[in-house]
Structure formats: structure tokens, C-alpha cells
Amino acid sequence: MKVKVLQNILSANDQLAAKNQELLSQNKVLAVNIMSSPGAGKTSLILETIKKLRDRVRIAVIEADIASTIDADRIIKEGVPAVQINTGGQCHIDANMISNALESVSLAKTDLLLIENVGNLVCPAEFKIGAQKNVMLLSIPEGDDKPYKYPLMFTTVEAVIISKMDYLPLSDFNLSAFYRAVKGLNPKAKLFQVSCKTGEGIPDWVAWLESQLKGS
């Protein structure tokens, strides 16, 4: 008699995440889950991405925070549709929140959906939300030792965006040590060096996003 092995029994969250992803793919929407510590510059990167891509790509944004609508307000000011999720204390987005938020997004009119997760280097890495791409920002002032302290986040993502490069001259951040640490955890990770203040590296990041759009 053979023992029955039940594989791929997804958790309720993962099942819902898979449904979200199916809905997005059916509508030819590329969703990007953007994660980082608080204040690493997620919203600023989204605003710069909008500036560069808005003429040729239809963008929508989902913003998530414990509280407040500060970030969605900043996006809407740019004339881009944005939905704000308030998690009410929860330290990450889950698939159910995205499922609800997607009801307020015009998927037929969207090519690229940028999802800003709650500022947190831990829990967002543990919860799939249905985005096709997961990326993270690590800002220069946070220091180059973060891959050792928050390894799951660095292994979960396809791209690591080093932000606030304009702070580098003031900092003891060791870029080559950081690259080594990231590549040790996640050899395939794509790395970008950007500054939303000077514009450094934004074209590379945007070009990568566009290449992902073409692939989707």
C-alpha cells in the first residue's frame, strides 16, 4: 500500500494570492510588490517611476500603511489612480487586503500596478499577495549589514534597489560588502543603485520594469 502524500496544500493566504495573480495576469496587469523598512523611499521611488513611465504605461498604485492616507494622497496629486489600504495595526499586506483593493482598481485600464507594502523588513516577506514581482529597497543610511539580519526579505525578492545613494558620501556603507552579502543569499537578485533626489539610477530601474512589462 502506498502512502498518500499531500503536496502543495497552500495556506488560505497563498490560495488567495494565487487567485489575485490569476486575475492580474488575465487582465495583463504586471503587479510589483515593493517592500522596505519605514522611510527607505518606497513612495519616492513610485513617484519617480510614474514620472518616467506615465507617457507610455498605464499605472495604478496601491498604498498600504498601518494608518493615514499620506502616501495615496501624494500619488493622486500626480493624477495617477491610487487606493490606500490601512492595515489597522497589521505589519504587512496579506492577499485578502489586495483582493479587496483590486475591486477599486480599473484592471482593464492598467498595465503596471505598483503596490507599496507596509514599512517592515520582516513580515511582508512572509506573506504572498499575488504580485508577479517582489522587490525591496534598502537605503544607504540603514547600513550594509541588513542582509545578515533580515535574510528572508533578501532571498524573497527579484530585485534589490539601493536607495538614497546621495547619502553615500556621508556614510560608511560598503557597497561591495553589501553586494557580496546579497549575492550570497540570492545569487539571481538584480541590484540597482538609485537616488530619487539626484535621479541617479532611475533610468536603469525603469528600464528593468519595462522589460518585465514586455515579458508579462
Next chain:
Amino acid sequence: MKVKVLQNILSANDQLAAKNQELLSQNKVLAVNIMSSPGAGKTSLILETIKKLRDRVRIAVIEADIASTIDADRIIKEGVPAVQINTGGQCHIDANMISNALESVSLAKTDLLLIENVGNLVCPAEFKIGAQKNVMLLSIPEGDDKPYKYPLMFTTVEAVIISKMDYLPLSDFNLSAFYRAVKGLNPKAKLFQVSCKTGEGIPDWVAWLESQLKGS
């Protein structure tokens, strides 16, 4: 017949936190729970505090991270006893972890126990660990809007330490807006402006800590 109202039924974590606090107080140890985002400078502040106070105060440190012993190693190099907690994925310290860690601390030989929580502005605020004082750092590069986005953390603490003040000239951080936001949530919060790089504000912070030691 009167309805019996059960009040103050503490959760298992809160019960254990109360026990930790009792043990600390019996041993005349002041424990300070230090919280912030990843990379806001908790370890650097602890190292500066050690430098200023080590001649007259017996200090011990508990370091917590998801993974690695980088921070405890830095403390031990200074000749100060340090215990590293690896939470193995958990995004905050809980009372049970501190209860276990306290077994490795010589309480009879300690006046001040500095506890560095996991880098996270959300969950550490929700879990009592038994420290008599809870404080947080917010670094200049994180931005002045964080009290609106992470209100619980800012209401939980007795002191808010604005760190990396040396980055202020490069930043659009509005100090008076930040003070207003913090005071709106937590009128009694004590605020400090520090830079571990220039030494700015460290004496004020250390003087406050010493006044708390005398009160304990």
C-alpha cells in the same frame, strides 16, 4: 445578583513581562527597551551610551535580531557583557525570550540593562517584555511623517530619540512638524536629537538615562 466582571486578566505574555519586571526591580536593574526601524542606529546609540556611562554604571546588553550575532559581537568587543537573542523569524522580542535571556545576565552585577529590540516600527510596540522604560529612535533619513504611519510605537514610548542628526542638512526632515506630530500622539514624550557620528545630543540622552537610574 451582581455580574462578575473579570478585569486585568493579563495575557500570557503580559504576565511573563510583569514577572520579568519584578525580577529586574528586585535586583535594582533598570531595563530599557530600545526600538526603531532597521538601521536607525540602535546599536550605535548603545555603544555611545556605554562609552559615556561605563565608568559609573554597570551595563549589560541584550541584543535581538532575526538572525546573526553582529550586534552582540560589537558590544562584547567593548568589554560589556551581551547576550544575543535570535528570534528565528519573529519580528519582535516577547517576554519569554527576555525571561530566557535574563538567565544569562548577572543581575546582581548590573545597574542598567539595554535591550535592543528587532528593527521594526510595528510589532515591538505591541509586546511588553518587562522593561521599565520603553524608548524609540527615529532617524532623520526615515522622514518626519512616521508618527502618522506608525502611531502605536510613538504612543508606547517615554522617549523619542531623533538619530542621525548629521544627515539633517541633506534632508527635508521638518523638525518642528515632527515634534508637533509626536506631541499630538504622546504629549509626555521626551525628545532628544542625537548624532552618534558628531556626538551631538548624546550627553542629554545619557543624563536622562542617569536620572531614570536614580529614580529606579
